[in-house]
Amino acid sequence: MDRVAIIGASMTQFGQRDAWIRELLAEAGQAALADADVSPDEIEHLYVSNMASGEFEGQTGVPNALAHDLAAMPAYTARIDQTSSSGGAGVYAAWQSVASGASDMTMLVGGEKMTHRSTAEATDVIASLTHPVEYKHGVTLPSFAGLTARLYLDTYDAPRESLGKVAVKNHKNGVDNPHAQFRKEVDLDTVMDSPIVADPLRLYDFCPITDGSAALVFCPESVAREYTDDYAVISGIGGATDTHVVHERADPTTMGGVVNSSEIAYEMADLEPDDIEVAELHDMFTILEFLQSEDLGFFEKGEGWKAVEEGVTDRDGDLPINTSGGLKSKGHPLGASGVAQVYEIYKQLIGDAGERQVDADVGLACNVGGFGNCVTTTIMESR
Amino acid sequence: MDRVAIIGASMTQFGQRDAWIRELLAEAGQAALADADVSPDEIEHLYVSNMASGEFEGQTGVPNALAHDLAAMPAYTARIDQTSSSGGAGVYAAWQSVASGASDMTMLVGGEKMTHRSTAEATDVIASLTHPVEYKHGVTLPSFAGLTARLYLDTYDAPRESLGKVAVKNHKNGVDNPHAQFRKEVDLDTVMDSPIVADPLRLYDFCPITDGSAALVFCPESVAREYTDDYAVISGIGGATDTHVVHERADPTTMGGVVNSSEIAYEMADLEPDDIEVAELHDMFTILEFLQSEDLGFFEKGEGWKAVEEGVTDRDGDLPINTSGGLKSKGHPLGASGVAQVYEIYKQLIGDAGERQVDADVGLACNVGGFGNCVTTTIMESR
Incomplete structure (x- = not known):
């Protein structure tokens, strides 16, 4: 075909x-x-x-x-x-x-x-996707992110700073993206000292409106x-869902929709996680970049944070993640974000990514709805 | 394939x-x-x-x-x-x-x-699909329907009663549909004496909420x-759009989206309009049944009203239209209606339509968004 x-x-x-x-x-x-x-x-x-x-x-x-x-x-x-x-x-x-x-x-x-x-109004529109019982108890997406981040840090003995380093990396990448909402570097101290939103996550752990x-x-x-x-070309693509009620998940640090959608995409493309050379992940919250990088098979469970610490996911690392600046610095206009992820991979694969260019012939974009409620994973290759 | x-x-x-x-x-x-x-x-x-x-x-x-x-x-x-x-x-x-x-x-x-x-609130949600300038001038879908009905009656010298007969026919069909919102016959006098909503259209020319x-x-x-x-099986399917601003249409009595979507569907199915033996049309307003039956090629332009007058589209006519009762009597839960149209054709083709059963091996469903702004036409055949 x-x-x-x-x-x-x-x-x-x-x-x-x-x-x-x-x-x-x-x-x-x-x-x-x-x-x-x-x-x-x-x-x-x-x-x-x-x-x-x-x-x-x-x-x-x-x-x-x-x-x-x-x-x-x-x-x-x-x-x-x-x-x-x-x-x-x-x-x-x-x-x-x-x-x-x-x-x-x-x-x-x-x-x-x-x-x-207003941010409150916009957040409320987004929150309408959650289960009405969870929603009425105030368990919105940012609070899920806080709870999950705490669980991840505790379970895998990861330092709080590793989350901050996701923000630092993605802001650095965003400087070279002429379309990004925020084109400014931030240092780790700024991230770590920013106001708490949903403990342990702080302002700089969140993407903007x-x-x-x-x-x-x-x-x-x-x-x-x-x-x-x-x-x-799109050589693999798949989608999958996870529970609507987030508290029903056996392990909130595993995103079933990412696991299942990527399995379909890898099989269709006849590729393995190791074959991916550049990726755009859905870093609506910094913690999500860790979870996706593990659930896509790039790193072992609980080791995504080490990759960031070691610079593996930097633009000049072995597997650059969010060369566009990610949702974190590029911004997150809901319906546009998944399209803009594929835009970035396309530009990287045809060699038209300007200052952000990396050496890659195979790329992946992972777009996450809700708190992993529904996910689409797309694998692309240069011609 | x-x-x-x-x-x-x-x-x-x-x-x-x-x-x-x-x-x-x-x-x-x-x-x-x-x-x-x-x-x-x-x-x-x-x-x-x-x-x-x-x-x-x-x-x-x-x-x-x-x-x-x-x-x-x-x-x-x-x-x-x-x-x-x-x-x-x-x-x-x-x-x-x-x-x-x-x-x-x-x-x-x-x-x-x-x-x-409330009906006003629900109508307002639906009206949000129209162009904001037309919307602010009160030119909502029902008023478009009234204007178009007047133009059709004048242009093609059709009696006002012919529109009423669409309502009478579809209500009659709906009596035998156990899922229909209204399972009661109405006579022509009732339709013609019902309150005016958008002249010349009256209450019984409209589908319910x-x-x-x-x-x-x-x-x-x-x-x-x-x-x-x-x-x-689905042997042909196609979709098409028409102008968002309705007043830009050269002839409001022709639904370009119906013409174009059905052309794609007929070509894919390798069928002609004459091959269709049963059809579900989008009779949100009675006038739309005339327009679609002509734009789908069932009848010459301006002659759809004669088919209703002559009983051609009755359940025992040559081309039964809206055996389900149509949106008119079955009701119009927006997202469900196009699915329920295909449900009816499917039931007819597998011979499971009960009291509504007609003799047909080829059927068509035409689902209309807005005032013909976007249309999908589906042709189905028994195996």
């Missing part, structure tokens, strides 16, 4: 944007069309990854509006929502649309407009060759 | 339900698993068609919750939203998941919980044969 290729990509400036969701989506969509040198009337399927434009902005039907705004009608459109992993789910939908033969040219645009709402969008153009590899020599 | 088969289906009682969206989805999901004789752990992909659980109920992440509630974890899940045609978009997503080889057993559950909100859900189980035809002799 023809593999599914990505032939163009874009991401907008992430941060506090003076633009509504429709404008953000159109901005990324137009840029990706230009990058791929594809005209809007070539688009057959147009997917939008977005969690909550209705809740944030009172505007639904945004995929239809985007088809209109991009002059891509009568392209088929739908919105793909998987809460904070809507972007990864959109990548899977776009992959399926091409792999099934339904579309020979698919665009995915992921985006979210959040900063016009962000506006932004990102887009990708997919087609069969046979079609890709007609457009460009600079394409990457 | 292996065709995509449907091997099981369910729909819940439609109407005013004392159950939240999670319960409604689980009810349909469990019933479809039982109908298909498939165990939850066989489900690889689980899609949820739903427009607005966040806006209606403050609960997002419902696909993940459903995977949990059905004990279908770690099945991959995502929510598919295409506003009022989320169900049809879900059918397309489920089809793609099987046709792409990503899943050998996919469940789709569509549902919406609406009646706990509804709670409910429906579910389908999809797999490759080769797998279907291992489970049952009573399956149907």
Whole structure:
């Protein structure tokens, strides 16, 4: 079977944007069309990854509006929502649309407009994904993260500083990402002295609230060759769920959705964790980078923290993680994040990552919804 | 290529339900698993068609919750939203998941919980799909329907009573649908004397606000044969958009999304409109049944109304339309409606439609979002 290729990509400036969701989506969509040198009337399927434009902005039907705004009608459109992993789910939908033969040219645009709402309001919209009983008891995603971080540090005898070093690393990477929300280095003291949010996690262990969008153009590899020599292929992709009620998990330091989705992706790609040369992980909270790096098989259980301490996941390490700056410094516009992860891997694989460039032919993106409730893992290879 | 088969289906009682969206989805999901004789752990992909659980109920992440509630974890899940045609978009997503080889057993559950909100509130949530400028001028879907109905009646010299006869026919069909919200016949006088909502349309020209859900189980035809002799196949499916701003359409009596999506579906199925023997159309407003029956090629432009007058679309006519009772009498729980349309065609094709049974081997479902903003057309055949 023809593999599914990505032939163009874009991401907008992430941060506090003076633009509504429709404008953000159109901005990324137009840029990706230009990058791929594809005209809007070539688009057959147009997917939008977005969690909550209705809740944030009172505007639904945004995929239809985007088809209109991009002059891509009568392209088929739908919105793909998987809460904070809507972007990864959109990548899977776009992959399926091409792999099934339904579309020979698919665009995915992921985006979210959040900063016009207060942090409390935005957090409350996100918290609506949790189980109502847990939600009413205040066990929101940040508090789960705090509880899990405490458990991880205790269980694996990891120093609190190792979490801080994730923030330091990702902020350092973000300096070289022109689209990142925060382009400034932070030192470990700053992280360790920042206000406590959910003990033991502090302000710098959390990603910000962000506006932004990102887009990708997919087609069969046979079609890709007609457009460009600079394409990457998706060689493995899989998705999986874990319990909705987080307290039902046997071991909260293991993310079942990451384990199961990556198993599917590795098998499809016929690759092992050791084959991955660059990865974008969903560091909504610093602790999540440890959990994913272990559950993806990069490191033994309980040893992800050592990799950060030893510089293995630095940009010049053996397995660079979050060269983009991650959600931590790049920002986390819910529906855009999973798309922007694949944007980064695509740029790395085609050798167009600028100052962030690493030497890699195989990359992986892991997009996590909720507290690992639903996960999509995508493995990509240079052509 | 292996065709995509449907091997099981369910729909819940439609109407005013004392159950939240999670319960409604689980009810349909469990019933479809039982109908298909498939165990939850066989489900690889689980899609949820739903427009607005966040806006209606403050609960997002419902696909993940459903995977949990059905004990279908770690099945991959995502929510598919295409506003009022989320169900049809879900059918397309489920089809793609099987046709792409990503899943050998996919469940789709569509549902919406609406009646706990006032009609004004519910209508406002739906209206959030329209263009903000049109919305702020009060040009909501019902008013578009009124304007379009007036234009249609004037242009094609159709009597106002012909619209009323759509309501009479669909109510009559709904009497034999045990899941329908309204199981009562109405006569033409009742329809014609009902209160005006958007001139010339009256109360009985509109579908109600509804709670409910429906579910389908999809797999490759080769797998279907291992489970049952009573399956149907999707032989053609396509989707398309029309302008988001309705006033930009050259002719509001033509639904471009219906024309374009059905063209794709007919070509894929290698069938003509004349080959269709039973159809479920999206009669959110009576006028839409005329427009779709013409834009799908069943009747010449401007002659759909004659077919209703002449009984062609009655259950015992040449081309029965909305044997289920349609949205008009069955009800319209947004995310469920497109799934319930395919449920009806499936039941007709496997000969399990009870009192509603017609003689058909080829059926079509047309699910419309907004005022034709986005449309999915599905053609099915008995095995």
